[in-house]
Amino acid sequence: MKYYLDEDISPKIAKILRKYQVDAVSTHEVGMNQALDREQLEYAATEGRSIVTRNRNDFIRLTIQFFNELRPHHGVLIIPYTIPGDKFSVIAGALKKYANRHPSGMKPYTIDFLEL
Numbered sequence: 001m002k003y004y005l006d007e008d009i010s011p012k013i014a015k016i017l018r019k020y021q022v023d024a025v026s027t028h029e030v031g032m033n034q035a036l037d038r039e040q041l042e043y044a045a046t047e048g049r050s051i052v053t054r055n056r057n058d059f060i061r062l063t064i065q066f067f068n069e070l071r072p073h074h075g076v077l078i079i080p081y082t083i084p085g086d087k088f089s090v091i092a093g094a095l096k097k098y099a100n101r102h103p104s105g106m107k108p109y110t111i112d113f114l115e116l
Contacts, residue, residue: 001022001023001050001098001099001102001103001104001105001106002023002024002047002048002049002050002074002105003017003022003023003024003025003049003050003051003052003077003095003099004024004025004026004027004040004043004044004047004049004050004051004052005024005025005026005027005051005052005053006027006037006040006051006052006053006054006055007026007027007028007032007033007034007035007040008053008054008055008085009026009052009053009054009079009085009091010026010085010086010088011026011028011029012088013026013088013091013092013095014026014029016088016089016092017092017095017096017099020092020096022095022096022099024095025047025049027040030043037055037058037059037062038062040053041059041062041063041066041073041076042071044074045066045071045072045073045074046072048074048105049074050074050075050076050077050105050106051074051075051076051077052077052078052079052095052114053076053077053078053079054078054079054080054081054085055078056078056080059076059078059111060076060111063076063109063111066109067109072108073108073109074105074106074108075105075106075107075108075109075110075111075112076106076110076111076112077095077098077106077112077113077114078111078112078113078114079091079113079114080113080114083114083116090116091114094114094115094116095114098112098114
């Protein structure tokens with residue numbers, strides 16, 4: 001499982017995940033801040049990464065577009081707003097568990113919601 005954290009997710013979470021030996025990078029770390037959501041999803045796809053975001057509506061719409069256009073896609077994992085964004089260790093722990101359950105990554109065009 002390879003994660004790409006959208007800019008609405010703290011880069012601190014990527015750092016914690018790497019300590020857990022989980023492959024994760026943040027938009028902040030790769031210079032993609034303020035890129036359009038489409039560009040974020042394209043970048044994630046070219047890197048073979050599932051994008052992690054809180055931006056549910058836009059990424060669901062983009063996933064449908066990518067599917068219809070047969071564009072590369074490695075999954076979208078949505079962190080619901082019921083999980084506070086400042087709970088970095090809690091989010092990282094849940095992402096680690098998700099990665100352990102999906103070692104080969106998400107299937108293309110999959111949209112899933114992170115659970116604690």
